[in-house]
Amino acid sequence: MSAHIVSSIETPDFGGMMLRVGDLNGDGAPDLLLTQSEYGSREIRCLTALTITGERLWQTGSPSPANGRVYSDLPVQIYDWDNDGINEVLTIRQAHYAEPCEYMDGGCRIRERATRYEGKAALAVLDGLTGREKTVVPLPPPADDCLLLADLTGRGRREDFVVKDRYWNMWGVSRDGTVLWHWQGATGHYPAVADVDGDGRDEVFVGYALIDHDGTVLFDHHKHYGIDRVNPGVHSDANAILRLPDGQWRLLFGNHGVHCLTPDGREIWRHEMEEAQHVVLGRFSQETAQQAAVVNRGMPRNEKGSADLYLFDVETGRQLWKRTQPLGAWGANCQDVRWTGIDGVSEILLARSAGGWPAVIYNGKGDIVDELEVPQAYCGTYDSGGLGGINTGVHYCYRADVFGDSREEVIVVGWKGVRIYANARPLALPTLYNTTIYRGM
Numbered sequence: 001m002s003a004h005i006v007s008s009i010e011t012p013d014f015g016g017m018m019l020r021v022g023d024l025n026g027d028g029a030p031d032l033l034l035t036q037s038e039y040g041s042r043e044i045r046c047l048t049a050l051t052i053t054g055e056r057l058w059q060t061g062s063p064s065p066a067n068g069r070v071y072s073d074l075p076v077q078i079y080d081w082d083n084d085g086i087n088e089v090l091t092i093r094q095a096h097y098a099e100p101c102e103y104m105d106g107g108c109r110i111r112e113r114a115t116r117y118e119g120k121a122a123l124a125v126l127d128g129l130t131g132r133e134k135t136v137v138p139l140p141p142p143a144d145d146c147l148l149l150a151d152l153t154g155r156g157r158r159e160d161f162v163v164k165d166r167y168w169n170m171w172g173v174s175r176d177g178t179v180l181w182h183w184q185g186a187t188g189h190y191p192a193v194a195d196v197d198g199d200g201r202d203e204v205f206v207g208y209a210l211i212d213h214d215g216t217v218l219f220d221h222h223k224h225y226g227i228d229r230v231n232p233g234v235h236s237d238a239n240a241i242l243r244l245p246d247g248q249w250r251l252l253f254g255n256h257g258v259h260c261l262t263p264d265g266r267e268i269w270r271h272e273m274e275e276a277q278h279v280v281l282g283r284f285s286q287e288t289a290q291q292a293a294v295v296n297r298g299m300p301r302n303e304k305g306s307a308d309l310y311l312f313d314v315e316t317g318r319q320l321w322k323r324t325q326p327l328g329a330w331g332a333n334c335q336d337v338r339w340t341g342i343d344g345v346s347e348i349l350l351a352r353s354a355g356g357w358p359a360v361i362y363n364g365k366g367d368i369v370d371e372l373e374v375p376q377a378y379c380g381t382y383d384s385g386g387l388g389g390i391n392t393g394v395h396y397c398y399r400a401d402v403f404g405d406s407r408e409e410v411i412v413v414g415w416k417g418v419r420i421y422a423n424a425r426p427l428a429l430p431t432l433y434n435t436t437i438y439r440g441m
Contacts, residue, residue, distance in 0.1 A: 002369075002423060003370045003371075003372055003423060003424060004421065004422060004424045005419055005420070005421060006402070006409065006420050006422045007052050007053055007419070007420040008417070008419050008420075009050065009053075009054035009417060009418040009419075010378075011034060011048070011416055011418060012416055013063045013065050014034060014048040014059065014063035015034060015065070015378075015414065015415050015416045016035050016036040016046075016067065016068040016069075016070070016413070017068060017069065017353075017394070017395065017396045017413050017414065018034070018035040018070050018073075018074050018076070018396075019032060019033065019035070019396070019418075020032075020033040020035070020076055020077065020078045020089075021033070021078070021398060021400040021411070022078030022079075022128075023087055024049050024087060024128040025051070025057055025128070025129050026086050026128070026129060029051070029052065029402075030052060030400055030401075030402055032049070032051070032052060032411070033047060033049050033050075033076070033078060034048045034049075034050065034413075034418075035076050036048075036061070036063060036064065036067035037067055037070075037071070037074055038067055039066075039069050039071050039108055040071050040105075040109050040110040040111055041094075041111045042075060042094065042144050042146075042166075043094050044061070044074060044075075044091055044093070045061050045062060045063075045064065045067050046059065046060065046061035046062055046063045046064070046067065047059065047089065047091065047131065048063065049089075049128075049131060052420060054418075057131075058129075058130055058131035059131070060126070060131045065415065065416070068414075068415035068416070071110075072146075072166075072189070073145075073146050073189065075090075075092035075144060075145065075146050075147040076089070076090065076091045076092075077089075077090045077091075077149065078090075079149055081125050081175075083159070086128060086129075087128040088125050088126060088127065088128050088134065089125075089126040089128055089131070090123060090124070090125055090126075090161075091124050091126065091147075092121055092124070092143070092144050092147060092163065093122045093124055093144075094121055094144045095117040095118065095119045095121045095142075095144070096117060096119050097111060097114040097117060098116045098117060098118045099114050099115045099116040100114045101113050101114060101115060112165075112166040112167070113142060113165060113166055113168070114142070117141035117142065118141075119141065120139060120141055121138075121140065121141055121142070121143050121144050122136045122137065122138055122139055123136065123137040123139055123161070123173075123177075125137070137173075137175070137176070137177040138177050139163060139171070139173065139177070140171060140179065142165040142168075142169060143163040143165060143169070143171050144163075144165065145164045145165050145166050146163070146164060146189075146190055147163050148161060148162045148163075148190075148191055148193060148204075149161050150193040150202040150204065151201055151213075152172050152174070152180055152201055152202060152213045152214075153201065153213075154199075154200045154213075158202070159174075159175045160172065160173060160175060161173055162191055162193065162204055164187050164206070165187075166187075167186065167187055167188065167235055168184065168185075169183070169184050170182070170183045170185075170191065170204070170211070171183075172204070172213075172215060180214070180215065181211075181215025182215070183206075183209075183211055183215060185207055185208075185209055185220060185222060186207045186208060186209075186222045186227045186228070186235060186236070187206050187207045187235075187236075188206060188208075188235040188236025188239065188253070188255075189236065189237055189239075190206075190238070190239060191205060191206035191239055192204075192206075192239045192240050192241045192251075194241040194243070194249070196249045196251075196263050197212075197263070199213070201213035203218065203263075205240075205241055205251050205253075206236075206239060207222065207227075207236045207239070207253075208220060208221040208222045208224070208225055208227060208236060208253070209221070210251065210263065218263070218264075219264065219265030221265055225255070225259075234256060236253045236254070237254050237255055237275065237276060238252075238253060238254040238276065238277065238278050238279040239252070239279075240252045240279045240281050240292075241281075242290060242292075244290055244314065244315065245289050245290070248262075249262070249263050250262070250268075250315075252279050252281065252292055253279065254276030254277065254278065254279045254294060255275075255276060256273065256274065256276070257271055257272040257273050257276055258270065258271050258276045258279055258292065258294045258312070260317060268317065269316070271312070271317065271319070273296040273298075273308075274296055274297070274299050275297045275298065275299065276294050277295050277296070277333065278293075278295040278332075278333050278335075279292055280292070280293045280294075280334055280335050280348070282336040283344060283345055283346065284311060284336070284348055284362075284363070284364035285311070285320065285345070285364030285365065286345065286364070287313075287320060287364070288313040288316075288320070289314070289315060290313075290314040290315070291311050291312060291313060291314060291320065292311070292313075292314050293309065293310070293311055293334050293336070293348045294309075294311075294312060295308070295309055295332050295333060295334050295350070296310065297330050297331065297332065298330055299330075303327060303355065304327060304328075305327070305328070305330040306324060306325045306326060306327050306329050307324075307325045307330050307331070307332035308322055308323065308324050309322070309323045309325065309332065309334060309348070309362065310322050310323075311348075311364070311366065320366075321365075321366040322366075323362065325352055326355065327355070328354060328355030328356075328357070329352035329354060329357045330354060330355075331352065331353040331354035331355075331394070332350055332351060332352045332353065333350075333353060333396070333397075334348055334349060334351070335348075335349050335397070335398075335399060336348065336349070336399075337349040337361065337399040337408050337410060338399075338406070338407055339361050339369065339370070339407060339408065339423050340363075340369070340407065340423065340427075340428065341405075341406040341423075345364060347362060347363050347364070347369060348361065348362040348363075348364075349397055349399055349410060350362060350397075351395060351396055351397035353395050353396055353397075354394055356374075356379075358371040358372055358373045358374060359371070359372040359374060359397050359410065360372070361410070370421075370423070372410055374395045374412055374414065374419075375414070375417060375419070378395070378412075378414035378415070378416050378417030378419070379394050379395050379414035379415060379416070394414065394415070395412055395413060396412075396413050397410055397411065397412050397413070398410070398411040399411065402420060402422070407422075407427065409421060409423075
C-alpha cells in the first residue's frame with residue numbers, strides 16, 4: 001500500500017462520524033471539527049475542535065460515545081461569516097419539539113419533525129478559536145436539517161444561506177436573519193447551489209425542483225417522478241450541479257435511479273437502480289469531458305447486500321464501468337479526491353461505511369489505487385436500519401489538502417478515532433528538459 005498514516009487521533013467520548021475541516025485557530029493550517037448529535041435527530045449535542053495532530057482547541061456541549069453515530073447530515077459549517085479573514089463555526093440550534101412526530105426504526109427513536117414547536121430555531125455563530133458565541137440569527141422553528149451558504153442577494157459573496165427541515169420545507173435567509181422566501185416541496189436530503197442563469201445570484205437545486213434566488217420555482221417535477229409531497233418516501237438522496245466545458249449546465253439527482261436534467265427541467269438521460277445514494281461530479285477519466293460517480297447502495301441493507309460504484313459520462317449517460325463492492329458493504333459513499341495530483345483529473349474515494357471493509361480509492365479506469373484500513377477500535381456497530389444484520393466497522397471518509405500541496409489527504413472518521421492518510425508515492429511530473437541557469441527560456 002502506498003498510503004501512509006500521518007496522524008492518528010483517539011476520540012473515546014467526543015468522537016463522531018460527522019466532520020468539518022477548516023482553519024479554526026488562525027494559523028493557516030486546517031483543523032478538525034467533530035460533531036455529535038442525538039441519533040435519529042439533528043439535535044447537536046457536542047462540538048469539539050482539534051488540530052490535525054489531535055491537540056484540542058475547544059469543546060462545547062456534553063460529549064457522549066452514544067452520540068457519535070450519524071443519522072443524517074448535520075447543520076454545521078466552518079466559514080468566514082463576517083469576512084474578516086478568520087473563520088467562524090456556524091451551527092443550528094433546534095426549536096423545542098413540543099409535539100414531536102416519532103417512530104421506531106431498528107430499536108432507535110427517530111424524530112424528524114413536530115406538529116407543534118415552541119420557540120424558534122437559531123443559527124449560532126461561534127468564534128473559531130474559542131468556540132464562544134459571537135451572534136445568533138433567528139430561524140423558523142422547523143429549519144434545522146442542513147445548512148448551505150449561498151449568494152441569494154447578489155453581494156458577490158455567499159453571505160446568505162439556505163436551510164431546510166428534513167423533507168418538506170426550505171427557506172432562503174439573508175445574513176441578518178431575514179427570510180427571503182419559503183418553498184414547500186419534496187426536498188430530499190441536501191440541496192446544491194450554483195449561478196445557473198448567470199445573473200450573479202445562486203439558484204438552488206433541491207429534490208426534484210430548481211428554485212431561483214428569489215424563491216421563484218423554475219421547475220418542480222415531483223409529480224413527474226411520482227413523489228408525494230406529504231409522504232416523501234421516494235425522496236431525492238443526492239443533488240448535484242455541473243457546468244460542462246462548453247458552458248452548458250447539467251443538474252443530476254439520485255433516488256431509485258440517477259437522472260440528468262437541463263436547467264429547464266428536461267431529462268436527458270436516466271439509469272434505474274435500487275438506491276442511488278451518492279452522485280459526485282468531476283473529471284475522473286480523460287475518456288470524456290466530465291463524469292458522474294454514482295453509488296447504488298442496493299438492497300438488502302445487511303451482511304447479504306452490497307453496493308455498486310458506477311462511472312457515467314455526464315453528456316451522454318453512457319456507463320463507463322461498474323464495480324461491485326464486497327458483501328456487507330452496502331453503506332458505501334463516495335467523493336472526489338485529488339490523490340495522485342495529476343493535473344485536471346481526480347480519483348474516487350469510496351467509504352464502505354459498513355461491514356468492516358477498508359476504504360478504497362479508484363482511478364478513472366475503475367482500478368483500485370489504494371486501500372485505507374479502518375481500525376475496528378475507531379468504529380461502531382449497529383443494527384442496519386432495522387432491516388436485519390449487524391454492521392461493524394462503521395465509518396465515513398473525508399478529503400482535504402492538509403499540507404497545502406497539489407494532493408489531498410484522506411481523513412477516515414469513526415466513533416472513537418480519526419486517521420489521516422497521505423499518498424506516499426512521489427508526485428508524477430512530466431520530463432524536465434532544456435534546463436539552464438538562464439531562466440528566460
